[in-house]
Amino acid sequence: MFKFLSAILCLGLVGACAPAAQDKTVGLESTPDSKLTYVGNRVGHFGFGQDATQVQIAAWDIDVRPDGQGLPVGRGSVEDGEFLYEQQCAECHGSFGEGVGRYPALAGGEGSLSDARPSKTVGSYWPYTSTLFDYIYRAMPFTQPVSLSADETYALTAYVLYLNDLVDDDLVLDQDNLASIRLPNEVNFAPDPRPDVANTRCMQNCRDPSLIRIVSEVVSDAPTTLPVTERVAVQSQPHPGAATYDQFCSICHNVGVGGAPQLDDAVAWDQRLSNGVDMLVSNAINGMTSVNGVMPPKGGFIHLSDEQVKSAVLYMVEGSF
Ligand code: HEC
Ligand code: HEC
Numbered sequence: 001m002f003k004f005l006s007a008i009l010c011l012g013l014v015g016a017c018a019p020a021a022q023d024k025t026v027g028l029e030s031t032p033d034s035k036l037t038y039v040g041n042r043v044g045h046f047g048f049g050q051d052a053t054q055v056q057i058a059a060w061d062i063d064v065r066p067d068g069q070g071l072p073v074g075r076g077s078v079e080d081g082e083f084l085y086e087q088q089c090a091e092c093h094g095s096f097g098e099g100v101g102r103y104p105a106l107a108g109g110e111g112s113l114s115d116a117r118p119s120k121t122v123g124s125y126w127p128y129t130s131t132l133f134d135y136i137y138r139a140m141p142f143t144q145p146v147s148l149s150a151d152e153t154y155a156l157t158a159y160v161l162y163l164n165d166l167v168d169d170d171l172v173l174d175q176d177n178l179a180s181i182r183l184p185n186e187v188n189f190a191p192d193p194r195p196d197v198a199n200t201r202c203m204q205n206c207r208d209p210s211l212i213r214i215v216s217e218v219v220s221d222a223p224t225t226l227p228v229t230e231r232v233a234v235q236s237q238p239h240p241g242a243a244t245y246d247q248f249c250s251i252c253h254n255v256g257v258g259g260a261p262q263l264d265d266a267v268a269w270d271q272r273l274s275n276g277v278d279m280l281v282s283n284a285i286n287g288m289t290s291v292n293g294v295m296p297p298k299g300g301f302i303h304l305s306d307e308q309v310k311s312a313v314l315y316m317v318e319g320s321f
Contacts, residue, residue: 062138066128068179075174076155078162084152085159088141092258092294097121097163101293102259107163110184123164127189129181133157143251143300154178241315244308248301253316259293269317277317281310 064070086095094100097107109119118124122132137153139145148156158173167181192198245253245263252260261268272280285306287297298304 062134064130064134064137066130066179068130068175071130071133071175071178072150073175074150074154075172076151076153076158077172078155078158078167078169080152081155081157081159081162084156089156091296092142097160101289101291103294106160113185113188121164122160123166123184125185126183127186129157129161129178129183132160133178136160141300142257143248143296239315239318241308241311241313244304244312245315248304249299249312249316252299260295261292263316273317277313280317281313284309284313 062070062072092100092103093106094103097105099105105119105121107121107123109121109124112119112124126132133153136156137146137148137150140156141147154173157178158167158171161167161173161181162169162171166183173181250263252258253263256262256265261272283295285298288295298309
């Protein structure tokens, strides 16, 4: 059985299998009391990878809790925030946080939560200021996440609060006062009382794990049912624009963020193509704004060459039929 299993794994990991299978000094080992321990500084059975260093872990460990735990040291004023916001955020979220096109509004909507079409913003809906800081720090600007310093993020958080009339224009936000600023809708968030969301971990006399099954009703068709040879053929000839698309354009065009035409939406591309493919390329390079939304120049990745963008556009157009 084990030989059979490693033969399967080797298909996927050509070259990595033979040495790893024999490498007994590295990997997970079973101790007599059946706890798994790491041996050596390489993790896992296959002899590659290495333990994350404290510095690497710290770079990912940026979450902030409602009481302010996890906030980095820093400070920023509403005034500095206004400047940064105009430079890096207004293009999509509007100068007053009203939202441009289909990009989300960050302000307004107070009292609309029980309307048929509620406007959920930081001011009308979000429970905690810490979430605002955390979100901006980790995810914005949309095309350059994790590019803002702590000071810049404090300033931007202060400014978004100001846009929501929640703080005065002379506020300087820092790690000590952030948690004290409460959002109006916090009171409407309550702990979920359903028993299955607050399970405690079973430590003894637990159910036999072999009797627990993960069941899925999702039926996937096309790609996985292709014969292996066809899949290999498709993969071995990637379109020259595919890599640029995947890395820089797919974040919006795979799912239609902000009104972006989706990769496989043949009807949308057909209409856009009526002005000729050169027009599409030029709009992708220089950016465009219409009732449908805002396409930032080169998708926001201005370091891309015109050629790279053109090639990605051709991939998108060809991929849509
Ligand atoms: C290129 C367009 C773009 C730019 C520039 C941009 N954002 Fe966003 N922002 C988005 C999109 C798209 C979302 C929604 C993402 C999602 O739901 O996954 C979003 C979501 C947000 C949200 C959460 C809104 C909500 O209610 O869910 C905040 C807060 C936010 N952005 C702040 C900022 C700040 C601050 C900046 C500037 C540093 C910025 N954004 C720059 C596109 C942009
Ligand atoms: C931040 C989200 C975002 C990113 C990233 C993005 N796009 Fe777009 N794109 C849009 C939106 C929104 C539109 C629709 C704009 C409109 O119709 O006014 C659009 C439209 C387009 C169009 C149609 C232009 C036309 O004339 O109709 C092309 C082509 C295009 N994008 C190519 C690209 C390429 C190539 C990339 C990657 C280099 C990319 N986009 C990255 C949001 C994005």
